[in-house]
Amino acid sequence: MARKKRISELNDAQRAGLWALVALQVSLAVSAWADLAARPAAKVNGSKGKWAAIIVVNFIGPILYFTRGRR
Numbered sequence: 001m002a003r004k005k006r007i008s009e010l011n012d013a014q015r016a017g018l019w020a021l022v023a024l025q026v027s028l029a030v031s032a033w034a035d036l037a038a039r040p041a042a043k044v045n046g047s048k049g050k051w052a053a054i055i056v057v058n059f060i061g062p063i064l065y066f067t068r069g070r071r
Contacts, residue, residue, distance in 0.1 A: 028062035029055055036065065043071045 007015065032055045041048055051069045055061040 025059060028059065032062035032065045035070070039070065045069050045071055 007018070010018065033052065036044065036048060036051055036055070044051060045068060051065050054069075055065050
């Protein structure tokens with residue numbers, strides 16, 4: 001099995017791509033949490049606590065919240 005590269009071992013294009021994905025993930029999560037906090041509990045499918053925990057799951061959590069968590 002090949003060993004994993006460290007960030008310092010990536011070339012500039014790979015490092016830029018990685019940081020773009022990190023920025024996308026963080027912005028999705030922050031916007032989902034902000035929407036969840038502002039939305040009344042009656043307009044959320046399920047409990048707000050459950051959705052706050054689901055949003056933590058990489059790209060899938062925020063996308064699930066925006067597609068299935070809101071009424």
